Amino acid sequence: MKRLISMLIILVTAIQLLAACSSGTGVEPTTTNPTSESAQATQAPPATTAPAATTESTEPTAAPTSASAAANGKPIKIGLITDQSKALSLYGSQEINGFMLGLEYATNGTMQVAGRPIEVIVKDDENNPERARQLARELIEKDGVELLQCCASTSSALTVIEIAKENNIIAMIDPAAGPQITGSNFNRFVFRTGRNTLQDALTAGPYMVENVGKEFVQLAPDTDFGKGSAASWRSIIETNGGTFVADDVFIPADTTDFTPYLQKLLDAADEKQAKVLMVTWAGSNFPRLFQQMQEQGVLDKLTLATGFGDNVTMPMVYADAVGSVGMIAYHYTLPKNEVNDWLVAQHKAKYGSYPDLFTAGGMASGIATVRGLEATKGDTNADALIAALEGMSFEGPKGTYTFRKDDHQALQPMYMVKLISTSDPDAKFFELLQERTAEQTAPPVMVTK
Template structure:
């Protein structure tokens, strides 16, 4: 019996040891379960802000750490640090959206399509290049992130939950080409909005097509008064200035030094608008025109007879409204005949590239300019300058601001509508809109869709600075110009002066 009794005791001892081992394993399991179940719950808030790729790796780090209870606490601290870094990384984009004038969140079921028409290979392609460069930058600024350049003719951007596709067409500043490419954008690509173009005459064609097809149009950089005057329709907006804004900016300064004027302009809409605006503005501020306005064909290369007429007028200063290559032979004729020795030239300064050609004999002159990157002083301009210097190796030029502002107007309008890209929604959003751009605050006048904006007076100090720092800043003006709508639409003008600065 004794052997059997010892066996039973040994068996009981083994059973008790086995039971203790099971209890120990169970306790270990419970502790492990508590470690796995407790820590991830504490980490959930850190994962909440994870719509961006920056935060996702943090979430992956937490999961393996939770498998080992002794490492859970340090990983929690590391996760918080990563979340803070992610928030800091996202902050600039959020700041850009706020600076761009975010008016809501855009949500779109289908891509929104923009047709950008500009001069890529024509006579005014030097200005089309500004549009091609800075319209995408404006879209990037609104979106808070760079877009995808699909090809030279297409970009894609993401504004909130809206995919925006940009389709680019070259019209060579010829109205017949403008009509062709605009119809392709409307009928083939089914664009929701048009942007363009450089030539004022081509823009008139684009306006009519936008009206016929009930598609909003943002004009940039064409300047003719008629765009938001005689040719106005409810679908046409602009971020470019008009002739009147040029002349008010310049005449208010010129009449301080000169009393009598004569002027020359090209024989088409841009020239007519410039001449009428110069005559109105300089007269209003106290100047006098001593000769009839001189109009020359836009393709003129021999300016001698025109310069002789200017010289014979005996005016204190001659005013020039011109765009394109004709300015070079004009200045050559003025120099050869001694016109510049007898009278001052009043003309707004132009783009960085051709300044040395056009104004080589004008060092020390003070005049107006639409935009120069050294004159504008605001955060959006700083951002644009940094972008073009980094990516293009040059600062922004004369019409880069118009291009970026066109994108900002569209992008902010799309946000304001919540992503509704219908004509009615975009028109309602853009009328009266105010936003910050490279030229400061832009206000889209609801009466006639003129873009009220800053203009600059600067003094030309040199023409050889490698970064095109040609000017000393003098002052900023913000011309308030008349409503130029045709008679049948003048009820829209409200309290604005109609037809001229005096309203008479």
């Protein structure tokens, strides 16, 4: 009997599946319109209408001086960079929809702050960090944006925050989860509303060591995100008394035949007595990886620890895992507060589906952006916004978020859950076991410069 049936599911990262894989799940991924490259940024919609993001602006815009712009009611242009067409496009759509709803919520539907209308220009980085870098430059130099929002990919986020630093503008980050963003690659222009992988590990790592096993082996994609996540989990598990008995196995993200890498895991089980397989993954080839682990006997020898993902993924991958316990960053059924209630109702009305794994993070980013601009009276000057945002607490869909002054990481609640269904038509998949507080899951400050 494969251990899959009784495996413990612990979130390392949400597993991305493309929209094309979602038929029959009962929950469709969300989209934003329009997607034409020539679309102009839109003005604020009426208060009763959910705002729509736009794509590329074609006319160059003179760089504003933020204080005079605020005084004159000049529009605030925000450049949003994320994946809309490649492996992380589902997450990108969640980010966009959440961000736009966050702006709407925080402005009471006016899409204005201190008399300045908000315009959002969305660009597709195609899950390519160098394209993300180029787009960030174009948004600032050509389109005249004063703030940046990004990215689905950690690698893209790492390039965008460099451009933010060069141009002295704020970059809000969500959902990219690599710890480097608010750690080794941190700069003062970065604020992250999304959780990072250290917060994932602090939520679930101690439970794993106590209840699952102490001898681990780890698999992750050979990307900035994969390496950062692997380092996070290794640190927390070792701190809590677990050991990694073999080197981490890093796999190219576009792999289709996982055989040589899975053999390393089997060797770790046979020769080094590994008991638990920790898997971090983000990509549309996860079902293939999962299938090959079953076919090659990996799950006969190792207890799998991987992630509760988005609403599209759950019915496709986790049907045999009902009854398992683990953690998740967000599910629309878990938080009990007015902001989340609003998000669920508005998302259902506008997009015909429930908010998904990273919708809440996008919304939190939109809310934080508005709260910061309210504090500066519409001034987008970086020094003014940094002073306003550092240490700021605000209410979002998961409850209270606080930007830590040391690294601008948002501390926030996290969730331990039990999987009770993968077929519920309203995606009511989980029973809440424990809400872990922001203090309980606060990661160590990793800033190195």
